[in-house]
Amino acid sequence: MKIQAFDISRAASATTIVFDALRQAIIKGDLKEGEHLRQDEIARAFNVSRIPVREALLKLEQHGLVRTQRYKGAVVSGLSLDEASEIFDFRALLEPEVIRHAVPRMTQTVLEEARTFCEAFARDENPMNWGDLNRRFHSTLYEASGLSFHMEVLNNALDRVEPYLRAQLLLSDGMDRANREHRGILEACAAGDGERAAELTRAHIQGARNSLQRRWQG
Amino acid sequence: MKIQAFDISRAASATTIVFDALRQAIIKGDLKEGEHLRQDEIARAFNVSRIPVREALLKLEQHGLVRTQRYKGAVVSGLSLDEASEIFDFRALLEPEVIRHAVPRMTQTVLEEARTFCEAFARDENPMNWGDLNRRFHSTLYEASGLSFHMEVLNNALDRVEPYLRAQLLLSDGMDRANREHRGILEACAAGDGERAAELTRAHIQGARNSLQRRWQG
DNA sequence: TAAATGCATATTGTATCCAATATGAAATCA
DNA sequence: TGATTTCATATTGGATACAATATGCATTTA
Numbered sequence: 420m421k422i423q424a425f426d427i428s429r430a431a432s433a434t435t436i437v438f439d440a441l442r443q444a445i446i447k448g449d450l451k452e453g454e455h456l457r458q459d460e461i462a463r464a465f466n467v468s469r470i471p472v473r474e475a476l477l478k479l480e481q482h483g484l485v486r487t488q489r490y491k492g493a494v495v496s497g498l499s500l501d502e503a504s505e506i507f508d509f510r511a512l513l514e515p516e517v518i519r520h521a522v523p524r525m526t527q528t529v530l531e532e533a534r535t536f537c538e539a540f541a542r543d544e545n546p547m548n549w550g551d552l553n554r555r556f557h558s559t560l561y562e563a564s565g566l567s568f569h570m571e572v573l574n575n576a577l578d579r580v581e582p583y584l585r586a587q588l589l590l591s592d593g594m595d596r597a598n599r600e601h602r603g604i605l606e607a608c609a610a611g612d613g614e615r616a617a618e619l620t621r622a623h624i625q626g627a628r629n630s631l632q633r634r635w636q637g
Numbered sequence: 638m639k640i641q642a643f644d645i646s647r648a649a650s651a652t653t654i655v656f657d658a659l660r661q662a663i664i665k666g667d668l669k670e671g672e673h674l675r676q677d678e679i680a681r682a683f684n685v686s687r688i689p690v691r692e693a694l695l696k697l698e699q700h701g702l703v704r705t706q707r708y709k710g711a712v713v714s715g716l717s718l719d720e721a722s723e724i725f726d727f728r729a730l731l732e733p734e735v736i737r738h739a740v741p742r743m744t745q746t747v748l749e750e751a752r753t754f755c756e757a758f759a760r761d762e763n764p765m766n767w768g769d770l771n772r773r774f775h776s777t778l779y780e781a782s783g784l785s786f787h788m789e790v791l792n793n794a795l796d797r798v799e800p801y802l803r804a805q806l807l808l809s810d811g812m813d814r815a816n817r818e819h820r821g822i823l824e825a826c827a828a829g830d831g832e833r834a835a836e837l838t839r840a841h842i843q844g845a846r847n848s849l850q851r852r853w854q855g
Numbered sequence: 856t857a858a859a860t861g862c863a864t865a866t867t868g869t870a871t872c873c874a875a876t877a878t879g880a881a882a883t884c885a
Numbered sequence: 886t887g888a889t890t891t892c893a894t895a896t897t898g899g900a901t902a903c904a905a906t907a908t909g910c911a912t913t914t915a
Contacts, residue, residue, distance in 0.1 A: 469870090709907070
């Protein structure tokens with residue numbers, strides 16, 4: 420066999436294609452809080468029936484990205500500042516623990532990949548890419564932990580606050596501080612100091628939350 | 638209007654009825670790890686079409702209670718000891734934080750309700766009820782925190798390890814220890830000592846995990 | 856006879872159709 | 886006129902029908 424084969428049972432179903440597209444659109448902010456998602460309209464846009472659309476909406480609801488009401492349909496669900504703040508607290512609890520567990524398991528490859536994302540993040544002039552690169556940087560480090568349940572929950576939490584994350588980076592000193600702090604975290608990881616990496620991560624998250632709160636509620 | 642009214646839009650849809658029933662069956666252990674869930678069979682059992690069944694299975698998949706493969710269907714997904722252990726670690730991180738936040742917000746009513754569950758748990762001779770009462774006791778205390786995202790995630794984590802939880806209570810000293818520790822936690826809450834309640838909760842969870850690990854792999 | 860192939864059946868994924876409910880405007884009534 | 890009712894339309898929930906894929910057994914072939 421000379422052909423390049425892969426597991427076709429993992430090929431995307433209509434449901435997952437629609438789900439991924441809608442998820443991206445909500446996270447990127449193309450679909451805005453409160454916006455009504457009509458099954459029929461989406462079905463036509465993707466040229467599928469409403470069945471896979473409904474299943475995609477159901478998944479989005481489980482992820483907390485839309486709220487649905489019987490016979491009324493799905494609307495994009497934003498977060499109040501209080502709700503977002505709770506999720507930042509959650510992250511501040513979880514992420515330090517994950518990185519502490521990850522540090523002793525980080526290979527050279529992981530560190531190099533993270534450094535690449537870190538530098539790409541620092542260099543990129545296009546704010547549209549910041550959210551994604553920021554997330555990839557952290558994820559690369561976290562994945563080394565091997566804590567798959569923690570990561571699943573964390574990714575869900577990040578999905579929900581992504582618009583706030585991007586808003587925070589757009590603040591005047593958002594990028595500068597993020598870059599400084601990313602380098603610090605990376606350094607601690609490279610030095611094998613899990614405790615310091617954890618503490619810096621905690622400060623990184625709490626700092627972001629505090630600057631958001633100052634900016635949005637006075 | 639003298640009639641007792643309620644919001645009918647919250648009435649159960651076929652999907653949620655099927656979901657709740659399947660979730661209970663999996664958690665209670667009536668449906669066992671690896672068991673295949675046929676859409677058609679379930680649809681006939683509930684006298685509905687396969688559509689709501691599919692949506693229920695999708696929700697179960699998001700909750701991690703079943704795994705599905707395209708064109709192959711859903712099977713009840715159990716956890717390896719390692720996977721369960723990771724979730725216990727997760728709980729040991731999350732639950733102390735939640736109860737610490739909850740203690741200063743606990744009303745007398747909450748404490749009384751928790752005490753009721755605690756005593757019911759201690760008295761109940763039927764092992765079938767232990768899992769449920771145990772969970773209600775802790776939940777009552779946790780809900781006072783008002784941390785809805787934390788609770789959502791926690792409930793999902795508990796669903797996944799519920800069979801292990803029940804197994805742990807069935808160990809020789811499982812119930813005795815659980816009762817002792819519950820009373821300690823309740824006392825700390827009543828005394829307004831969030832720090833102690835948190836530490837006891839952490840020990841409660843880690844202890845349960847350790848005894849499981851000794852029993853199953855030692 | 857053992858492996859490969861073809862075929863029948865079972866099961867899931869999706870499309871189409873019907874039923875239940877929501878929504879808003881026209882009609883009615885005080 | 887302003888509130889209420891009726892009714893037409895839009896939208897979602899669920900049932901039925903069809904298509905795609907999996908699975909196991911009979912058949913063939915070397």
